[in-house]
Amino acid sequence: MKTQVAIIGGGPAGLLLAQLLHTRGIESIILERKTRDYVLARIRAGVLEQGLVRLLQEAGCADRLHAEGHVHDGTLISYGDEMFRIDFTDLTGTPVIVYGQTEVTRDLYAARDAAGGLIEFNAENVVIHDADSDRPHVTYSVDGMARRIDCDFVAGCDGFHGVSRKTIPQDVRRDYEKVYPFGWLGILSETPPVNPELIYANSPRGFALCSMRNENLSRYYIQCPTTDRPEDWTDDAFWAELKRRIPADQAETLVTGPSIEKSIAPLRSFVTEPMRWGRLFLCGDAAHIVPPTGAKGLNTAASDVHYLYHALRSYYETGSQDGIDGYSAKALARVWKAERFSWWFSNLMHRFPDHSEFDQKMQLADLAFLRSNRAAQQAMAENYVGLPY
Ligand code: RFL
Ligand code: PHB
Numbered sequence: 390m391k392t393q394v395a396i397i398g399g400g401p402a403g404l405l406l407a408q409l410l411h412t413r414g415i416e417s418i419i420l421e422r423k424t425r426d427y428v429l430a431r432i433r434a435g436v437l438e439q440g441l442v443r444l445l446q447e448a449g450c451a452d453r454l455h456a457e458g459h460v461h462d463g464t465l466i467s468y469g470d471e472m473f474r475i476d477f478t479d480l481t482g483t484p485v486i487v488y489g490q491t492e493v494t495r496d497l498y499a500a501r502d503a504a505g506g507l508i509e510f511n512a513e514n515v516v517i518h519d520a521d522s523d524r525p526h527v528t529y530s531v532d533g534m535a536r537r538i539d540c541d542f543v544a545g546c547d548g549f550h551g552v553s554r555k556t557i558p559q560d561v562r563r564d565y566e567k568v569y570p571f572g573w574l575g576i577l578s579e580t581p582p583v584n585p586e587l588i589y590a591n592s593p594r595g596f597a598l599c600s601m602r603n604e605n606l607s608r609y610y611i612q613c614p615t616t617d618r619p620e621d622w623t624d625d626a627f628w629a630e631l632k633r634r635i636p637a638d639q640a641e642t643l644v645t646g647p648s649i650e651k652s653i654a655p656l657r658s659f660v661t662e663p664m665r666w667g668r669l670f671l672c673g674d675a676a677h678i679v680p681p682t683g684a685k686g687l688n689t690a691a692s693d694v695h696y697l698y699h700a701l702r703s704y705y706e707t708g709s710q711d712g713i714d715g716y717s718a719k720a721l722a723r724v725w726k727a728e729r730f731s732w733w734f735s736n737l738m739h740r741f742p743d744h745s746e747f748d749q750k751m752q753l754a755d756l757a758f759l760r761s762n763r764a765a766q767q768a769m770a771e772n773y774v775g776l777p778y
Contacts, residue, residue: 392418394701395527395540397515398547399428399508401490402673402690404497406544408448409698411504415705418538420512420529422547425498432577432650434490435600435608436461436587436684438775439483441493441691450496458488459603461586464773466760468591468753470636473760480763480770487587489602490687509536517543517556521667541668544697546690548674549659557666569656569680569735570742571595574613576627576648582607583635583643589682589738590635591756593749596682596739597634610681612739619651627651656680658732660724663717670697670716677724679731682738683773689727692778693720723778730772 394410396403399421407417421428437458445451462478478484501508515529520543527538545553554562573596582601590597595612602608611630613622624647632640659678664671673690696719700712737755741748759765 390418390537391539392416393540393705394542394544395420395525395538396544396546397517397527397553398422398545398551398673398675399425399510400546400548400673401494401497401687402675402694403544403546404494404501405444405448405450405691406546406672406694406698407506408450408497408500408504409444409694410701411506412448413702413705415701417506417544418540419501419506419508420515420527420538421508421510422512422515424510425508429491429495429498432489432491432575432608432652434681434684434687435487435602436688437486437488437493438688438691439485440695440775440778441688442486444691444695445493445496448497448500450493450500453492453496454486454488457492457603458486459601460484461487463586465584465586465588466591466756467588467636467639468756469593470638471760472588472636472639474586475759475766475770475773477770477774480767481774483774485684485774487601493687515547515552517545517553517669520556520669523668525668542701543669545669545671545675546673549678551675553669553671553675554661556669557661557663557671561663561666563662565660565662567658567732569658569739570615571612571739572615572617572653572655573598573610573681574617574619574622574627574653575608575610575651576624577602577650578607578609578646578648579605580607580644580646581605583639588635588639589734591738591752592634593740594630594634597631599631599635599639613653615655617653619653622651624648654681656682656735658728660721660728662721664693664720665713665717670700672697676720677728679728680735681731682735683727683731685727685731688775689724692723695778696720723776726772726776734769
């Protein structure tokens with residue numbers, strides 16, 4: 390087969406890139422290692438920046454998001470029984486939208502189907518060849534049958550465990566990584582959210598987050614040791630621990646119920662440089678990971694897609710190489726700022742096993758400063774709603 394852009398990975402980054410290219414008549418084929426149902430069963434991000442909303446609009450995939458997404462003008466931050474609010478709209482003029490990544494992905498699959506675009510599911514043994522030449526190609530197999538795609542460019546949108554990043558030779562690539570000594574245990578439950586806004590909770594027992602998908606679907610997380618497994622936590626144990634970590638008045642009104650999903654995510658900060666090698670471009674989690682504390686993962690994947698879409702568009706429409714040559718530096722400049730924010734917010738909100746009493750006092754002083762200082766709140770809000778691109 391032949392196409393203009395071979396896209397490795399049918400997660401949100403790959404699907405969004407394909408739809409944006411489609412609006413300009415640029416052809417692509419998506420290779421996805423799993424099935425559609427598997428991808429749609431992954432429960433991940435819940436908070437969308439306006440930049441991502443705009444891209445979904447441009448891709449023609451934002452109708453349901455506008456109808457069903459929830460506008461959040463602020464968020465709550467608690468420590469012990471104290472709680473304060475950061476008012477995004479007042480501080481930045483911009484809210485965020487609560488709409489699940491699962492739904493974003495579902496909408497993008499529907500648009501891909503409507504456009505008649507090809508997605509090869511169950512694509513195994515994907516190998517990217519000659520990415521540093523003018524004629525790259527990709528080989529893979531489906532049901533044991535070997536296949537090949539010749540293309541102009543390869544977009545590596547295959548997440549942290551994909552093959553794209555590893556295709557860039559070791560002597561070209563530099564990885565930067567920080568692994569945190571804890572994970573997040575998350576549950577989804579068909580119960581009303583404890584509060585209309587998200588609560589990020591710093592407690593002596595560890596971090597907790599109260600989030601949501603809609604009026605009757607809540608998403609809660611608690612910090613846990615990396616050695617824990619979801620099976621170690623009964624629903625009752627989860628609810629009891631969550632209640633101990635959020636302010637007492639919130640714990641009293643929390644509605645509990647059976648979990649319909651339970652999983653543990655490790656926390657990591659990771660960036661690879663450069664994000665381009667010849668005609669291969671890395672996008673999203675394939676190039677960088679943030680701890681989920683700032684809700685930046687999906688949103689940073691979206692800004693990569695924006696830069697890559699514009700680079701490819703200007704190549705096909707005007708023959709200019711400038712966007713392609715500038716892609717890695719442009720994307721990385723924004724990525725590192727999202728990394729800094731997620732790292733800062735994670736450090737502020739979690740219990741670290743090696744923290745001294747002094748370190749804990751520093752966290753509380755940082756929280757007290759954020760609570761009382763408008764400039765600090767503005768910096769936090771600007772980062773949370775998303776830096777411009
Ligand atoms: P994905 O979603 O991992 O998709 C990559 C796709 O590539 C496929 N793949 C391959 N396909 C072909 N060949 C191969 N060799 C392949 N290897 C892999 C995979 O099957 C998959 O379908 O990466 P993408 O598209 O870059 O999207 C990134 C986001 O998924 C991720 O950053 C966010 O989910 C992170 N994240 C959050 N981000 C936010 O912006 N806001 C949030 O509120 C938020 N909350 C979260 C999160 C991530 C979490 N976990 C589980 C890590 C909450 C959690 C708990
Ligand atoms: C979520 O709802 O899954 C969620 C929200 C905010 C975060 C991380 C995850 O910072």
